[in-house]
Amino acid sequence: MALRNILTEEDPALYKISRPVTKFDQRLHTLLDDMAETLRASNGVGLAAPQVGVLRRAVLVVETNVPEGEEEILLELINPEIISAEGEQCGSEGCLSVPEQFGLVRRPEKVTVRAQDRNGNWFERVGEGLTARCFCHEIDHLDGILFTSLAERMLTEEEIQSGEF
Ligand code: ZN
Numbered sequence: 001m002a003l004r005n006i007l008t009e010e011d012p013a014l015y016k017i018s019r020p021v022t023k024f025d026q027r028l029h030t031l032l033d034d035m036a037e038t039l040r041a042s043n044g045v046g047l048a049a050p051q052v053g054v055l056r057r058a059v060l061v062v063e064t065n066v067p068e069g070e071e072e073i074l075l076e077l078i079n080p081e082i083i084s085a086e087g088e089q090c091g092s093e094g095c096l097s098v099p100e101q102f103g104l105v106r107r108p109e110k111v112t113v114r115a116q117d118r119n120g121n122w123f124e125r126v127g128e129g130l131t132a133r134c135f136c137h138e139i140d141h142l143d144g145i146l147f148t149s150l151a152e153r154m155l156t157e158e159e160i161q162s163g164e165f
Contacts, residue, residue, distance in 0.1 A: 001030075001037045004052035009098050011053075015144040018048075018055040021078045024120040028058070032076050032118055035060050039074075044096045046134040048141030051097050059138035063131050075125065080115035080139055083124070085132075092155060092165065093133060093147045102160055103151025107133045 007014055021028060031054060039047040039060055049058040059080060063073040087109025094102045111132045114124050127135045137147055148154070159165040 001033045003041055004034050004038045006038065006042065006047075006051050006096050007053055009146060009148070011097075013050055013053055013055065014097055014141070014146060016050065016055055017144050018050050018057045018142040021056050021058055021116070024078070024116070024118060028056075028078070029118055031056075032058065032060070036074055039096075042096050045130065046138045047096065048138045050141050050144075057142045059142065061127070061131065061134045061138055063127070065128060065131055076118055077113060077115035077125075077135075077138070078118065078120075080113050080135070080142075082111050082135065082139060083114045084112045086110050089129070089133065090152070091133070093137060093151070095137070095147055098146065098148055100160075101148070101154060103147060103154040104165065105133075105137075105147050105151050107136050111135050113139075 035047050045062045047060045049056045057079045059077050061075045063075055066072055085108035089109045090104055090106045092102045093105040110128045112124055112126050113135050116122050155165050
């Protein structure tokens, strides 16, 4: 496994539409393993392949809604699609490609995603709260959308420091 470089917002690759994954081979597995290591090293909750310069529809999302004492689950979502969404939440959102900036973004409270695993098997997964936000945010990356373009407003330095906004 190897750490990959995370592109930042000035990189044009982050604004492109990623292509579907068609080969579920060793190359994909290496990409996913490298992304997992990169995500862990940066303490993020999600990472999309285009953020490491690979314009393919693959994302990682950390499922943080787990029973107390259990480990968080790292979800691999290949060719993910949101098939249903309900409710609404508006809260602070950030991105490893937009370091140290946060904005208020409105997202559904609960989403169901359909995706393939690293071997090409389809599955569905429901995410709530932060996980729903993360599903939306990472899938947006596959369509070249950064949260900064969706934010109702960006938070000020003082708001980020105090946690009050
Ligand atoms: Zn992001």
